[in-house]
Amino acid sequence: MALSYLRSSSSRSVNLLKPLSSSLPLRRPISTDTTPITVETSVPFTSHQCDAPSRSVETNPKELLTFFRDMALMRRMEIAADSLYKAKLIRGFCHLYDGQEAVAVGMEAAVTKKDCIITAYRDHCTFIGRGGTLLEVFAELMGRQAGCSKGKGGSMHFYKKDSNFYGGHGIVGAQVPLGCGLAFAQKYSKDETVTFALYGDGAANQGQLFEALNISALWDLPAILVCENNHYGMGTAEWRAAKSPAYYKRGDYVPGLKVDGMDALAVKQACKFAKEHALKNGPIILEMDTYRYHGHSMSDPGSTYRTRDEISGVRQERDPIERIRKLILSHDLATEKELKDIEKEVRKEVDDTITQAKESPMPEPSELFTNVYAKGLGVESFGADRKEVRATLP
Amino acid sequence: MLGVVRQKMLGQSLPKIRPVVSVLRSYSSAAKQMTVRDALNSALDEEMSADPKVFLMGEEVGEYQGAYKISKGLLEKYGPERVRDTPITEAGFAGIGVGAAYYGLKPVVEFMTFNFSMQAIDHIINSAAKSNYMSAGQMSVPIVFRGPNGAAAGVGAQHSQCYAAWYASCPGLKVLTPYSSEDARGLLKAAIRDPDPVVFLENELLYGESFPVSDEVLDSSFCLPIGKAKIERVGRDVTITAFSRMVGHALKAAEILEKDGIDAEVINLRSIRPLDRSTINASVRKTNRLITVEEGFPQHGVGAEICASVVEESFAYLDAPVERIAGADIPMPYAANLERIAVPQVEDIVRAAKRACYRSVPLAAAA
Numbered sequence: 001m002a003l004s005y006l007r008s009s010s011s012r013s014v015n016l017l018k019p020l021s022s023s024l025p026l027r028r029p030i031s032t033d034t035t036p037i038t039v040e041t042s043v044p045f046t047s048h049q050c051d052a053p054s055r056s057v058e059t060n061p062k063e064l065l066t067f068f069r070d071m072a073l074m075r076r077m078e079i080a081a082d083s084l085y086k087a088k089l090i091r092g093f094c095h096l097y098d099g100q101e102a103v104a105v106g107m108e109a110a111v112t113k114k115d116c117i118i119t120a121y122r123d124h125c126t127f128i129g130r131g132g133t134l135l136e137v138f139a140e141l142m143g144r145q146a147g148c149s150k151g152k153g154g155s156m157h158f159y160k161k162d163s164n165f166y167g168g169h170g171i172v173g174a175q176v177p178l179g180c181g182l183a184f185a186q187k188y189s190k191d192e193t194v195t196f197a198l199y200g201d202g203a204a205n206q207g208q209l210f211e212a213l214n215i216s217a218l219w220d221l222p223a224i225l226v227c228e229n230n231h232y233g234m235g236t237a238e239w240r241a242a243k244s245p246a247y248y249k250r251g252d253y254v255p256g257l258k259v260d261g262m263d264a265l266a267v268k269q270a271c272k273f274a275k276e277h278a279l280k281n282g283p284i285i286l287e288m289d290t291y292r293y294h295g296h297s298m299s300d301p302g303s304t305y306r307t308r309d310e311i312s313g314v315r316q317e318r319d320p321i322e323r324i325r326k327l328i329l330s331h332d333l334a335t336e337k338e339l340k341d342i343e344k345e346v347r348k349e350v351d352d353t354i355t356q357a358k359e360s361p362m363p364e365p366s367e368l369f370t371n372v373y374a375k376g377l378g379v380e381s382f383g384a385d386r387k388e389v390r391a392t393l394p
Numbered sequence: 395m396l397g398v399v400r401q402k403m404l405g406q407s408l409p410k411i412r413p414v415v416s417v418l419r420s421y422s423s424a425a426k427q428m429t430v431r432d433a434l435n436s437a438l439d440e441e442m443s444a445d446p447k448v449f450l451m452g453e454e455v456g457e458y459q460g461a462y463k464i465s466k467g468l469l470e471k472y473g474p475e476r477v478r479d480t481p482i483t484e485a486g487f488a489g490i491g492v493g494a495a496y497y498g499l500k501p502v503v504e505f506m507t508f509n510f511s512m513q514a515i516d517h518i519i520n521s522a523a524k525s526n527y528m529s530a531g532q533m534s535v536p537i538v539f540r541g542p543n544g545a546a547a548g549v550g551a552q553h554s555q556c557y558a559a560w561y562a563s564c565p566g567l568k569v570l571t572p573y574s575s576e577d578a579r580g581l582l583k584a585a586i587r588d589p590d591p592v593v594f595l596e597n598e599l600l601y602g603e604s605f606p607v608s609d610e611v612l613d614s615s616f617c618l619p620i621g622k623a624k625i626e627r628v629g630r631d632v633t634i635t636a637f638s639r640m641v642g643h644a645l646k647a648a649e650i651l652e653k654d655g656i657d658a659e660v661i662n663l664r665s666i667r668p669l670d671r672s673t674i675n676a677s678v679r680k681t682n683r684l685i686t687v688e689e690g691f692p693q694h695g696v697g698a699e700i701c702a703s704v705v706e707e708s709f710a711y712l713d714a715p716v717e718r719i720a721g722a723d724i725p726m727p728y729a730a731n732l733e734r735i736a737v738p739q740v741e742d743i744v745r746a747a748k749r750a751c752y753r754s755v756p757l758a759a760a761a
Contacts, residue, residue: 116497150530157528166496167533171520177486178521181493188449188475188499211486218481371527372565374534374589377621379668381565386706 030333033061037331041266042323048248050255050284053273057265061333063109065342067264068324071101072343074125075321076350077134078294081124081141084354085298090141093170094155096294097125099262102320103228103288104129106267107196111275113163114191118179119198121156122228122292123168126198130165132158134353135360144360151363152371164193173199173206176225180212183223183278194222194278196271202233204247213283217254220282224274225251227287228261234296235305248287255281261288262318291318369393425606433575433607434464434596437582438502440614442472445500448586451478451491452504452541461506462542462601488514488539492521495537495591502586505541508557508595522591523566538585540594543571544638544689545737547599551725556690558637561593562667562699568592568620569667573641575605577664580618588620595666597639623670625677629659632747633677635700636687637663640738644687647743656751666696674700675707682713683750687743692720717746 038056045052078098084090097104100122107117108129119126124137132148140147141155148158158168166182169175179197186193203209204227216223227247231238238245248256255277259270270286277284291314295302302311328334369381369391376393383389428436442448449472454461456469456479469477480487484505491503505511511518518539525533544556562569568590572578578596585592610616626641627648636644641662648658659677663670678684684704686697697718704716722736 118493149528149532152530153528159529159532161529161532166493167525167529169521171516174489174516174521177489177517178493178496180486181490181495182497183493184490185494185497185499188494189497208483208485208489211481211483212490214481214483215486215490219478371529371531373568374526374531374536377619377668379621380671 030061030065033333034063036060037064039265039327041269042260042263043266045266045270046248046258048246048251048256048258048285049253050257050277052257053269055266055269057269059265059268061328061331064324064328064331064333067105067109068321068328068339069342069346070105070129071264071321071324072346073134073349074098074101074104074128076343076346077128077137078124080350080354081138082294082298084138084141089358090155090298091143092154093121094141094298095122095296096298097122097292099293099314099320100228100230100290101125102264102267102323103198103226103261103290106264107226107271109264109268110271111196112193114193115275116164116166116179116182116186116193116195117198118166118175118182118195119168120172120175120200120203121168121170122200123156123158127158127160127165127168130160131163132160132165134350135357138354138357139360142357142360143362144357145363146357146360150367152367173203173208175199176203176206176209177212179225180216180221180223180283183216183221183283184219187219187221192279194224194275196224196226196274198226198228200233201227201229201231201238201245201247202236202241204229204250205242213251213254216283222278223283224271224278225283225285227285228290229287230290230292232292232296232305235300237305246287248285251283251285254283254285256285256287258287258289261290262314262320263323264320366391425608426612427604428575428607428612429602429604430572430575430578430596431462431464431601433578433605434582434601435466435468437579437586438465438468439471441583441586442468442476444614445586447498448500448502449476449478449494450502450504451480451487453480453482453506455479455504460504462598464596464601465504484510484513485517488517489521491537491539492517492535492591495522495535496525496533498536500536500538500586502538502540505539507546507553507598508541508543509553509555511539511541511557518561518567518591518593519564523564525566526590527566534589535591536589538582538588538592538594540582540585541596542598542601543595544597545599545721545726545733548728548730548733549726550728554726556595556688556721557593558595558666558688559690559695559699561595562669562696563694564667566591567667568665569595570620570665571595571637571663573600573638573662573664575607576611577618577624577662579607579611580616581620581664583617584620587617592620595638600639600642603642618664621665621668621670623664623673624662625659625673626662627658627660629657629681631657631681632683632685632750633659633661633674633681634685634687634743634747635661635663635674635697637666637696638689640687640689643738643740644743646740647747650740650744651747654748656747658747663696669699669703671703671707675704678704678708679711682711683747684712685717685719685743685746685750687719687738689721689737692718692723695720714750714752717750719743719746
């Protein structure tokens, strides 16, 4: 019986591959079930200058279902963005995150909205994780008023300050000192919260990162540097860009942890560990071993510098959504059909939101001149032909 | 000393009561004198006292008391949490400053000179200046980047550049250039209180100069508006715009010109962005002639923008082409004689003003 199965497994380590059982009717609704389940991460953590956390992670049906749904939503969203870009409804840059969803959801499971997150330009899913809506994403991508930045930012400039998401940055590596600055402010304000500053393997070689890390270590800032290592900085493989691609060790005197970034529970455990560490001991580096299915951006096919076999291999062996699906099924927390229904539901939600986003108008021309300053002082600003277009900045 | 001076100006004679000025500006002997250094120090002190979110960060600002002693005494008064000595890593600490501003603190980031700000310029422009716009108002950045700008004395090419034109071209930044102690106090306080990123360009050679300050200026609530120029000297014949140290040169030039019957109006810009175009244009409409003075490189400089503005707004009022006096179009040389001719001198301003008044030859006889 499913119910007794759950009870009996509450405090034991469970092997991932258990046969499905079939007693459904007496199961508690999974969406509210917080019965603890312990799961082992795919691989143990590798650590540098610290003791690694245990690979036994506590979770529960509700959390696993949330992971599944959220990642399915993110996956669907990114794939839909791909189509919109090809239909020329999204312009400029579009950097997709599909494959990396576990990092976004695992991190959110370990922190609160009072902790800060800052990332680079591959930010759509991170924004959703922070509580941003699908409408805000699609509208912003299409440059419409309903976008999170009212259409004035674009793909790389999503922000949600009320849940401490600080963007959305286009300059590789710049977000790391900014993130350390957030951590500084948190410590200065005695908030007992931390900042996760995400960057890629390409950005990991940036000098400003090491400058910021040095200051963070000197001043004991609660800064967690998270390297989302998807192994390619645009078209350059990590071994061609970094003399030492062991990014979790690159902090030298700063401790680090290497994490399977395709395992949402490993990500959660690592982030929880890192938060505790950072509040007590200052900065720590997390290297998330992850993978992006798409190319660097929509203008990169993603197959000139890596083989299709490699990409499909990762999809087969390590896909983060499949991992959670198997976990849910093997623990008999839901049926295949229920999970498929969630995916269908998510797909519909995405499609409906896109329709809604398309209805949102483009910004008014007067928006050209808003938000240049927080306090414009009533000064004049000019359009291309200054005798024709001038405005007073509010 | 006071005296009544009769002057002939372009055919008109007007009695004027004007103090006979010597090299230093002299005002009523009751006014207090304050150096620019003390003005900046007191402004920092007062703003840090008034708002616990304000903190200072930079190289040698704490234990060393400031490379130029601008932050003297602040570490002792406010402690190491609020006066932070940084390693020599401008990109890192400027980025950290901007991140702190994102969170809602009010950092004052000091660059030992603005030459070093080039190492951090991405954070000033891309992380600070543009954020409020890109986020449609979510991310305001109440940060001040301050430090000495422009030429000092004999420090060579890499330590002498003026960055006013570069920063002032960027929407989203405010760029201020104090001259006097009153400017230093009022503009720094305004900058710290302002919710937008401010680039605050001081001048090393002005730090030790004393200026009179009224009680109003000394009050802790004193603040100057951003974006408003000050007419330091009212005149009728030619407008001279200047900022920072060049204001002193312009005022000296005005004294010399006065002896030759040219009454110059000297405008202390105070704010390069926003630029006070209306004050400049109103002045040019009165005098019909304009000299722009700046220390920095001439091409695409502040004077070029002022000239364009005047040509666009007040073309019909110009009686002569706009003259630009700027630093020489070369990297700053070291040798004293070369350095002297690489930077605008008073005689350059005088000569240009006379050209604008079609008076290249000394005035022979009064009309």
